[in-house]
Amino acid sequence: MFESYTFALLWDWAEFAARWLHVITAIAWIGSSFYFIALDLGLRRRDGLPEGVAGEEWQVHGGGFYHIQKYVVAPDHLPDHLTWFKWESYATWLSGFAMMVLVYYMGADLYLVDAARLDLPVWLAIGLSVASMVGGWFAYDRVCRTRFGDDNLRLMLFLFAVLVALSWVFAQIFTGRAALLHLGAVTGTLMAGNVFLTIIPNQKIVVADLKAGRVPDPVYGKIAKQRSVHNNYLTLPVLFLMLSIHYPLAFASQWNWLIGALVFLMGVTIRHYFNTRHARAGNPLWAWALTVAIFLVIVWLSALPGREPAAAAAEEAALRGPARAYAAAEGFEDVYYTVLGRCSMCHARAPSWDGMHWAPKAVHLETEADVARHARQIYLQAGASHAMPPGNVSYMTEQERAAIVAWYRAARG
Numbered sequence: 106m107f108e109s110y111t112f113a114l115l116w117d118w119a120e121f122a123a124r125w126l127h128v129i130t131a132i133a134w135i136g137s138s139f140y141f142i143a144l145d146l147g148l149r150r151r152d153g154l155p156e157g158v159a160g161e162e163w164q165v166h167g168g169g170f171y172h173i174q175k176y177v178v179a180p181d182h183l184p185d186h187l188t189w190f191k192w193e194s195y196a197t198w199l200s201g202f203a204m205m206v207l208v209y210y211m212g213a214d215l216y217l218v219d220a221a222r223l224d225l226p227v228w229l230a231i232g233l234s235v236a237s238m239v240g241g242w243f244a245y246d247r248v249c250r251t252r253f254g255d256d257n258l259r260l261m262l263f264l265f266a267v268l269v270a271l272s273w274v275f276a277q278i279f280t281g282r283a284a285l286l287h288l289g290a291v292t293g294t295l296m297a298g299n300v301f302l303t304i305i306p307n308q309k310i311v312v313a314d315l316k317a318g319r320v321p322d323p324v325y326g327k328i329a330k331q332r333s334v335h336n337n338y339l340t341l342p343v344l345f346l347m348l349s350i351h352y353p354l355a356f357a358s359q360w361n362w363l364i365g366a367l368v369f370l371m372g373v374t375i376r377h378y379f380n381t382r383h384a385r386a387g388n389p390l391w392a393w394a395l396t397v398a399i400f401l402v403i404v405w406l407s408a409l410p411g412r413e414p415a416a417a418a419a420e421e422a423a424l425r426g427p428a429r430a431y432a433a434a435e436g437f438e439d440v441y442y443t444v445l446g447r448c449s450m451c452h453a454r455a456p457s458w459d460g461m462h463w464a465p466k467a468v469h470l471e472t473e474a475d476v477a478r479h480a481r482q483i484y485l486q487a488g489a490s491h492a493m494p495p496g497n498v499s500y501m502t503e504q505e506r507a508a509i510v511a512w513y514r515a516a517r518g
Contacts (some may be wrong), residue, residue: 108310113513117485122208127200135340141190142337146384148175157181178323179311187312191305201347207291208444209234209283210279214427215478233278241291242269242298245350249331257331261338268292269366276362281467282350288365289346292339299332337380341372346477353467364403371399432477432518439508441476445484447499484513 147158149464154174161174210218213227225233245264254260269293275284307325314321345368349355355364378392431437450471451458468482469475476483486493487501488509494501 112517113484116211123200123203123207123378127197127204130193130196130200131344135188135198135344137193138333138336138340142333142380142384144173146380155503156362158180163190178326179315179321183312184317189305189308191300194297194300198293200292201290205234205286208384209286214489216226217283219283221269222271222280223278230279231236232291234294237271237275238291238294242294246298246302253329257334264335265366265369268369269362272362272365274434280356281356281361283354283364285346285349286362289343289349293307293344295338296339299336303332304329338373338376342369345372351466353405353465354465357463357467358404358407358409360409364406366405367399367403371396371504375397396473426476428474428480429479431513431516434474434512436508436512436515437473437477440483440512441473443501443505443508444470444476446499447494447505448487450481450499451494457495478515480513484509488513 107358133362144162149162152158154161157176157178157180158174159177160231161172164171164173197481210231213230218225218227229263244267248254248263249260253263268288272284275287278284279287307329310325311321346365349365355361374392374396377475378389378396381387381389383412448470450456450477451461452464452468454464454469456462456464466478471484483493488506491497491506
């Protein structure tokens with residue numbers, strides 16, 4: 106009985122813990138990133154600044170005044186206490202990868218592999234996922250270190266073209282939600298890699314030089330600054346891509362790969378506006394107009410009709426792996442008809458519930474394969490808890506909920 110009840114609950118809470126940690130650390134990372142970019146752009150020069158100081162900024166917050174100075178390379182000596190901003194980045198990536206393992210790797214048959222599109226073995230799908238993140242970082246880092254990468258605008262245009270291509274590839278081999286999530290995961294890996302493998306090591310070289318009495322080479326600061334700018338422009342797209350799993354109009358569209366690509370453009374236009382404002386270089390309202398235009402294109406793309414696989418092929422592809430055990434377990438037929446009567450009016454490919462045009466989170470519960478594939482979610486949402494149906498609008502009875510629990514336990518052994 107441990108597997109049938111306690112394991113499912115503990116697994117769901119493990120996902121919750123990883124997700125909450127990911128949110129907390131991401132807020133800390135993004136917040137510090139936005140702050141330091143704004144600070145750097147807002148620095149002012151004046152006569153009388155200490156030697157080596159590039160600019161200063163006076164700020165007020167929380168009832169106190171702050172006087173901040175930035176050195177072009179480094180001060181001539183280090184204070185006893187030096188704060189490093191790195192753990193936010195590391196913890197964000199580690200918690201995000203933990204979520205990837207808990208949700209997408211351990212639940213690959215449901216969330217990672219779309220057998221109706223490309224029937225990959227689970228091990229291969231996971232291997233492609235890991236390879237895309239690791240390989241993406243090494244390819245990106247290699248390009249940045251070439252002479253081609255010396256021109257930041259040229260480099261950013263090239264990287265955007267690569268991300269568009271990568272978005273299309275993910276859409277061909279993974280489920281829709283996994284495709285957009287992986288685009289975000291690869292981008293997040295580039296950002297965390299910038300901190301862990303470039304920015305922090307370069308800063309450590311500068312610190313070591315100062316402690317040894319050597320004059321630090323400014324090239325290390327220049328490289329770190331380039332990667333920091335990249336992270337600044339990539340942050341908003343990553344946020345959207347990570348949240349996209351809650352919006353079927355984004356991930357379940359046949360144009361999800363193009364939607365993902367356009368999101369990067371919106372990230373650039375929004376950050377350009379704020380970066381310009383922070384640098385006191387104008388008020389480029391055109392950036393917001395362009396952002397709205399791109400968003401309207403995304404809305405239009407999401408409304409275009411999609412291509413559904415043949416019903417027989419989709420059904421056969423869906424009923425695989427663990428789903429077969431749930432479909433064969435005692436009580437499945439009763440549960441299937443309960444779900445059909447209590448849930449499928451909303452969770453359908455063409456919902457019949459008034460005012461609902463798309464199934465919540467693109468979860469379809471119409472066929473036997475649908476119900477079998479979503480067994481754990483049905484159990485947790487309607488058996489172990491009363492989360493679904495929301496407000497019990499379809500009047501699911503306690504007997505029906507008990508039957509769901511009994512069926513799930515029977516399938517788990």
